Amino acid sequence: MPQHMTDQEWEAQNGSLSPDEATARGLCWHCSGNGVNYTAFGRVQRTVRCPECRGDGKAR
């Protein structure tokens, strides 16, 4: 992974699906099927396993 992403770019990896759109595609509403959520603050960029789908990215 490149280490020069801005926090904004990092969080953009969460995707742009709305919760309704994600669910309609069979994907977890919380992580858009990624299985992880991208969070960044002060250039500390982390991935956190999605608590809603427990990382499998599927709709519940």
Ligand SMILES: [Zn+2]
């Ligand atoms: Zn999820």
